Amino acid sequence: MKLPFKLDYLLVCLTAVVGIGCDHRAADMTEAKTPSAHIVPVPASMDVVDGELRFSAVIVQGGAAAPNAVRELEALLAGLNISTKDAAATPIQVQLVDDPALGEEGYRLVIDDAIHLSARTDVGLLHAVQSLRQLLPAQAQADYRLPQIVINDVPAYRWRGISLDVARSFLPVEYLEKHIDRMALFKLNRLHLHLTDDQGWRIEIKRYPKLVEIGGASAVKDGRAGYYTQEQLKHLVAYAQARGITIVPEVDMPGHVQAALASYNELACDDVSNLATYSGVEVGFSVFCLEKPDIVYPFVRNVLEEVVAIFPSTEIHVGGDEIKHPLYADFVARTTRMVDDMGRTAIVWEEGSVADMKPNVLLQLWNDDYAIDAAVAKGHPLILSPCSYLYIDHGNYAGQPGADWCRKEGVPLKRLYGFDPAPFKSAVGIEAALWTEFVHTDASADDHLWPRLAAVAEIAWSPAGQRSYDGFVQRMGALRPQLDAMGVHYYAEPDLGWADAKPAH
Numbered sequence: 001m002k003l004p005f006k007l008d009y010l011l012v013c014l015t016a017v018v019g020i021g022c023d024h025r026a027a028d029m030t031e032a033k034t035p036s037a038h039i040v041p042v043p044a045s046m047d048v049v050d051g052e053l054r055f056s057a058v059i060v061q062g063g064a065a066a067p068n069a070v071r072e073l074e075a076l077l078a079g080l081n082i083s084t085k086d087a088a089a090t091p092i093q094v095q096l097v098d099d100p101a102l103g104e105e106g107y108r109l110v111i112d113d114a115i116h117l118s119a120r121t122d123v124g125l126l127h128a129v130q131s132l133r134q135l136l137p138a139q140a141q142a143d144y145r146l147p148q149i150v151i152n153d154v155p156a157y158r159w160r161g162i163s164l165d166v167a168r169s170f171l172p173v174e175y176l177e178k179h180i181d182r183m184a185l186f187k188l189n190r191l192h193l194h195l196t197d198d199q200g201w202r203i204e205i206k207r208y209p210k211l212v213e214i215g216g217a218s219a220v221k222d223g224r225a226g227y228y229t230q231e232q233l234k235h236l237v238a239y240a241q242a243r244g245i246t247i248v249p250e251v252d253m254p255g256h257v258q259a260a261l262a263s264y265n266e267l268a269c270d271d272v273s274n275l276a277t278y279s280g281v282e283v284g285f286s287v288f289c290l291e292k293p294d295i296v297y298p299f300v301r302n303v304l305e306e307v308v309a310i311f312p313s314t315e316i317h318v319g320g321d322e323i324k325h326p327l328y329a330d331f332v333a334r335t336t337r338m339v340d341d342m343g344r345t346a347i348v349w350e351e352g353s354v355a356d357m358k359p360n361v362l363l364q365l366w367n368d369d370y371a372i373d374a375a376v377a378k379g380h381p382l383i384l385s386p387c388s389y390l391y392i393d394h395g396n397y398a399g400q401p402g403a404d405w406c407r408k409e410g411v412p413l414k415r416l417y418g419f420d421p422a423p424f425k426s427a428v429g430i431e432a433a434l435w436t437e438f439v440h441t442d443a444s445a446d447d448h449l450w451p452r453l454a455a456v457a458e459i460a461w462s463p464a465g466q467r468s469y470d471g472f473v474q475r476m477g478a479l480r481p482q483l484d485a486m487g488v489h490y491y492a493e494p495d496l497g498w499a500d501a502k503p504a505h
């Protein structure tokens with residue numbers, strides 16, 4: 001059917017704007033006509049009207065009950081030198097609305113002759129601000145054009161996360177702040193910190209100062225040592241909360257504990273001779289002496305009490321991976337119950353499913369083929385981190401130096417994007433993991449995290465029917481300046497057309 005020109009053209013624009021199956025010629029036509037709308041994760045619903053809003057100054061109205069969103073909005077406007085002082089300028093209306101369809105995190109963004117942000121919560125409004133940030137250019141201009149648009153957006157999953165292993169190699173507070181800002185840009189909302197492992201103990205526990213004096217001073221070979229004080233962690237918790245992100249702490253037990261054994265030797269069985277700190281990359285060799293419950297369980301309880309006092313997260317991760325021991329299931333059962341007694345909900349890695357636990361304990365799935373059905377039948381919700389899709393310590397491409405034990409070909413962007421969470425009916429969401437045996441600098445962390453975390457965000461936020469790799473490639477490709485503006489040392493992903501461009505760094 002031959003469409004009348006205007007409708008034909010509008011369809012091209014719509015196709016380009018939602019980023020599905022659009023060729024370059026169409027995209028170029030769109031660019032000339034209407035400012036483009038590249039948003040990652042792609043919204044649940046987005047209608048583009050054939051028009052634009054031009055402005056050089058704005059006036060922010062409302063938002064008194066949404067302090068975090070207003071702060072983020074004002075920072076965005078200030079960064080683009082957009083004046084907010086002129087009462088006659090284009091309004092940006094910030095409004096809390098009682099619309100149950102928006103849930104805890106959904107939002108509405110309407111651009112007509114003004115900009116309207118609405119949500120039920122401050123967090124929802126934060127997400128609206130991030131969508132607006134992506135619609136705007138990353139650098140200041142004399143004036144601005146936005147497409148006229150109606151977005152109604154809610155996340156598919158409530159858990160959209162990344163786990164950072166700060167135990168093998170430490171990541172400084174300043175890096176974590178920047179990382180939180182970058183997560184927020186893509187509406188990721190869970191930062192899981194793997195705070196303890198064989199190679200290092202990174203969280204100050206006041207009752208056991210040697211944990212950081214000894215355990216905090218070690219690291220994987222060529223990695224960074226260090227630890228966070230409780231004050232620093234409380235600062236990070238607040239910094240993340242103000243950006244809609246929950247920090248989920250992990251104390252990995254009863255294995256992966258050489259740093260703790262080296263700090264407090266009595267936690268080891270009496271026949272264990274190697275009580276030195278460890279800088280290798282092996283796993284599965286250290287374990288608390290579960291035959292000494294009078295020593296181990298008071299330690300675990302005391303540590304967890306300080307952990308829950310720092311982190312308000314409902315969920316507290318107690319590890320449980322890669323250890324075989326006759327008393328393992330008993331340890332996991334007792335430890336998850338302890339967390340429950342403290343008014344929180346435990347997360348354990350998938351192996352913990354052998355323990356007798358309350359059904360609300362979350363299981364984090366990390367081996368693609370792990371037999372999890374029996375645990376799911378008992379009611380345990382899942383966090384999905386199958387390593388062959390979501391372990392992004394693995395290469396961006398086959399042969400990139402670093403981890404490859406789960407998948408020799410690495411975890412390229414396209415592979416990751418292809419992960420389908422739908423078969424896991426009890427999943428609360430998706431979490432990628434950056435282990436740091438071979439990732440020792442901020443720049444290397446960036447190279448592994450970005451742009452792959454943007455793909456994690458999209459598969460966790462966007463409904464399956466809206467997602468396509470081609471659309472993602474087009475939209476994410478266009479958002480490169482946003483990552484440049486944030487100083488991200490991302491991998492110059494060829495699929496996004498970034499490899500041929502002048503390197504940003």
Ligand code: ACM
Nearest residue numbers: 321322349366387
């Ligand atoms: C894990 O990768 N050991 C959770």
